[in-house]
Amino acid sequence: MSIIHDWTPEKAKAFGRENLVFKHGLHxxxxxxxxxxxxxxxxxxxxxxxxxxxxxxxxxxxxxRKGSAGNLSGDQLLEAAKAGRIWLNLRHTNDHVPEYAALCDEIFAEKEAQVPGLKTFKRDLGMLISSANAQVFYHLDVPLVSLWQIRGVKKVWVYPVADPYVGDLALEKIVLRETAEQFAFEPAWDAGAQAVELTPGSMVTWKQNAPHRIENGPMLNVSISIEFMTPPALMRANVIYANGVLRRRLGANPKVQAGFGPTALGKLAIARGAKALNLQTPHVRHLPVTFGLDAARPGVLVERA
Known part of the structure; x- marks a missing residue:
């Protein structure tokens, strides 16, 4: 039986290009x-x-803010998520736990079987375990993303890839890793967003680089976050990278080209050359550890000086 229950030819054709909501059975x-x-x-x-x-x-x-789990057991961490206001992010679970590697392979085998011509790589299946009413602030991702709800309810707002939600300069800064993926948000932008309520058994995927934010309902939430690349997605990321280099080095005002035309291929060469020469040094943001979790009091944060 397929994981996603409501594939249609229209959804298969739009996958990776539009915001889509699916029903699944992973929960x-x-x-x-x-x-x-x-x-x-x-x-x-x-x-x-x-x-x-x-x-x-x-x-x-x-x-x-970033914290530390210390030596808490899995049971204690789960209780902390149930009792507190924390977000546990297990990036690349598929690279570390065999059952999740198998799940990742199963999901992508189905996607590639259903979507004509789809080829995926740089696959990251991560688990998210988060507290009641926790949120993820307004941000965007460079790869393609799908978010699968397993337990609890959350609301996701997905915004257009356009001004004022995200401009070319802001997008370039994120791709060049000059700034964090999170950036300034105005509540008035919600009027232009697609709002999706995720319940167990639902999944949403959106256009590459679409800004989004998330708010949990009043209960523990468990979700699967999947990031991946396709050849067109990787080309777009390289075009944006090259645009950032051209803007900074030559004072140009470049635009993003879709597809694999001559201009985009030229920018791919620029991006590869800039990376090889280290023309753009990323300013990776490392959050300091400011709190720990209390083993004796689930959900209590122990502040660090």
């Missing part, structure tokens, strides 16, 4: 119950586990 698998999640947290490399908290104002993206 029915026992690997996502409390026992399965706790054992996943035990097995996932602790040094790679992302632990975050945040404020309540959707404009206050600088309140996104």
């Amino acid at each position: 029915e698998r026992p690997m996502f119950d409390d026992e399965g999640l706790a054992r996943l947290l035990d097995r996932y490399p602790r040094e790679l586990l992302g632990v975050f908290t945040m404020g309540e104002d959707p404009k206050a993206w600088t309140t996104w």
